Amino acid sequence: MPAYTDSICVFCGSSPGTKPEYMAAAASVGRAIAKRNYRLVYGGGSRGCMSGVSQAVFEAGGHVLGVIPQVMATTVPSGHPGHKLNTVVSKEGTGPTVLNPDVGTGHVETVVVQSMHERKQRMAAESNLGFIGLPGGYGTFEEVMEMVTWTQLGIHRKPMVLLNVNGFYSPLKQQIQLAVEDGFISAAGAELVSFVDCDASNVDAAGEAVLAEAVRLASNITANGSGYWDWNKPQGPVSTAEGGIIDNAASKSIALAEGETLAVQVSDLTFSFYPHLPPSLERCNLHLKRGSRCLLIGANGAGKSTLLRLLAGKKLCDSKVRVFGKDVFRESPSGVTYLGTEWAMNPVVRSDIVVSTFLDSVGGYRHKERRDRLLDILDVDLTWHMHAISDGERRRVQLCMGLMEPWDLLLLDEVTVDLDVQVRADLLDFLQLETEERGATIIYATHIFDGLQSFPTHLAHMRLGTTTTTLPIDWPATNPADVAALPPTASADKDRDLSPLLNVSLAWLREDKVVRADEEAKRGRKRGANRQNETTDSEKFFSKYD
Numbered sequence: 215m216p217a218y219t220d221s222i223c224v225f226c227g228s229s230p231g232t233k234p235e236y237m238a239a240a241a242s243v244g245r246a247i248a249k250r251n252y253r254l255v256y257g258g259g260s261r262g263c264m265s266g267v268s269q270a271v272f273e274a275g276g277h278v279l280g281v282i283p284q285v286m287a288t289t290v291p292s293g294h295p296g297h298k299l300n301t302v303v304s305k306e307g308t309g310p311t312v313l314n315p316d317v318g319t320g321h322v323e324t325v326v327v328q329s330m331h332e333r334k335q336r337m338a339a340e341s342n343l344g345f346i347g348l349p350g351g352y353g354t355f356e357e358v359m360e361m362v363t364w365t366q367l368g369i370h371r372k373p374m375v376l377l378n379v380n381g382f383y384s385p386l387k388q389q390i391q392l393a394v395e396d397g398f399i400s401a402a403g404a405e406l407v408s409f410v411d412c413d414a415s416n417v418d419a420a421g422e423a424v425l426a427e428a429v430r431l432a433s434n435i436t437a438n439g440s441g442y443w444d445w446n447k448p449q450g451p452v453s454t455a456e457g458g459i460i461d462n463a464a465s466k467s468i469a470l471a472e473g474e475t476l477a478v479q480v481s482d483l484t485f486s487f488y489p490h491l492p493p494s495l496e497r498c499n500l501h502l503k504r505g506s507r508c509l510l511i512g513a514n515g516a517g518k519s520t521l522l523r524l525l526a527g528k529k530l531c532d533s534k535v536r537v538f539g540k541d542v543f544r545e546s547p548s549g550v551t552y553l554g555t556e557w558a559m560n561p562v563v564r565s566d567i568v569v570s571t572f573l574d575s576v577g578g579y580r581h582k583e584r585r586d587r588l589l590d591i592l593d594v595d596l597t598w599h600m601h602a603i604s605d606g607e608r609r610r611v612q613l614c615m616g617l618m619e620p621w622d623l624l625l626l627d628e629v630t631v632d633l634d635v636q637v638r639a640d641l642l643d644f645l646q647l648e649t650e651e652r653g654a655t656i657i658y659a660t661h662i663f664d665g666l667q668s669f670p671t672h673l674a675h676m677r678l679g680t681t682t683t684t685l686p687i688d689w690p691a692t693n694p695a696d697v698a699a700l701p702p703t704a705s706a707d708k709d710r711d712l713s714p715l716l717n718v719s720l721a722w723l724r725e726d727k728v729v730r731a732d733e734e735a736k737r738g739r740k741r742g743a744n745r746q747n748e749t750t751d752s753e754k755f756f757s758k759y760d
């Protein structure tokens with residue numbers, strides 16, 4: 215007997231069904247599997263469609279692997295081809311035993327496993343070509359759906375072809391279509407299951423048709439990359455120092471109209487504050503279309519402010535930083551507004567100057583309509599004196615001043631931190647409208663995620679001066695490459711009631727802490743308490759007087 219070339223798994227009922235086409239379809243699939251010299255992997259049953267397909271392979275001299283959970287195993291009844299090999303079969307199913315050891319020359323092997331889950335795992339692992347679903351009951355439905363889910367998740371990448379005998383699977387086809395229409399299954403996800411129709415007129419040829427479809431689909435699925443998650447990827451944080459940048463640009467791109475330039479284009483940027491210092495930014499990438507609202511997420515010291523200041527043209531860097539197609543430092547693109555926290559520290563803005571005079575001194579009268587709108591939103595009193603107001607009130611004046619003149623790119627560096635929640639919410643609404651109505655672009659670095667869930671259109675994560683994806687992640691993430699780039703919820707935060715955005719941000723920062731500790735340990739550095747029990751000189755000195 216020649217060795218088989220490939221294996222394919224068949225899920226089907228352990229009962230024969232009430233129409234003769236069901237058993238005929240099972241036999242047709244079995245014959246086609248043996249003809250192609252594939253091995254059948256199935257649930258090890260000796261009755262119903264399970265026996266129909268395995269008997270057909272055996273009769274045609276092919277290879278069969280049955281996988282049975284221990285609890286369902288029984289000694290092989292006479293009549294089963296495996297009884298000559300002193301093996302076992304599954305007790306599942308109804309109707310008479312169909313298997314006949316005297317009719318066939320194939321090879322039957324049986325594996326007994328501990329659980330239903332292990333059975334599915336083993337069947338999937340043994341079947342390189344994927345799966346065929348024939349008519350069946352709950353067990354078949356469950357197996358079919360789980361194998362498709364595993365492909366969608368990326369646990370494996372294998373096709374599922376359902377043989378739609380007499381329209382048996384047509385309701386499922388409609389159900390999938392409905393789930394696509396209602397947004398529960400993506401268009402790509404719908405491709406993971408294929409249907410081959412047959413009835414009494416063509417059931418004998420159905421086996422060959424279903425195998426051909428499985429082979430076609432297998433090459434499609436493989437070509438489309440892995441599923442939502444790469445389960446073979448080592449779990450846990452990936453060090454950027456070891457090149458852990460996720461290339462989501464491989465499966466998505468930014469579509470630009472003819473003549474349109476990117477609003478922001480940072481490509482593989484490296485930047486050092488001083489030539490003798492290691493770079494504060496390294497392999498930084500940020501590409502944004504006009505109208506984007508991008509949140510810059512990262513731990514303290516990750517490089518967010520540095521990147522924003524470079525985009526604002528405040529520091530000389532190489533020409534890898536471009537805004538509206540222009541070099542930010544040498545060509546000074548117009549329409550760029552940067553608002554950072556340092557403004558409030560300036561002694562001038564804490565002097566005894568009245569708000570109305572202050573706003574006029576920076577040209578507020580030129581943008582009267584926008585200024586008045588902002589005064590309302592930010593709830594600013596024009597008679598306030600700058601030296602006699604709270605930090606939050608001073609911040610409102612700063613925002614009014616900074617936002618009055620229409621901007622095309624707004625760089626916000628944590629300037630909403632001291633606003634009360636109502637003013638912050640109204641301000642975020644205003645900013646969102648600016649991007650939607652005027653096509654303005656916003657990059658916003660913040661550590662406050664309250665009420666931000668639906669604000670961003672993109673997320674960019676910075677770790678140790680590096681952006682961890684080649685393109686910003688679309689938010690909410692739907693592209694599989696973006697979904698795969700999101701971190702899993704940290705176990706410490708599983709029971710917290712977090713918005714999806716805060717959940718992602720917290721998980722990133724927890725990963726960042728581990729990566730940072732590793733990187734710093736390589737340089738002999740360590741954060742946190744020093745528990746070496748060394749007594750410092752000052753401790754020795756002061757303890758004499760305690």
Ligand SMILES: Nc1ncnc2c1ncn2[C@@H]1O[C@H](COP(=O)(O)OP(=O)(O)OP(=O)(O)O)[C@@H](O)[C@H]1O
Binds near residue numbers: 494515517521
């Ligand atoms: N003036 C400076 N001179 C030298 N190095 C600096 C200077 N400013 C920042 N850095 C370095 O650049 C790194 C990034 O700083 P940056 O201010 O961009 O971080 P950040 O992500 O904005 O942090 P935070 O959330 O605390 O505002 C810092 O860890 C620091 O080592």
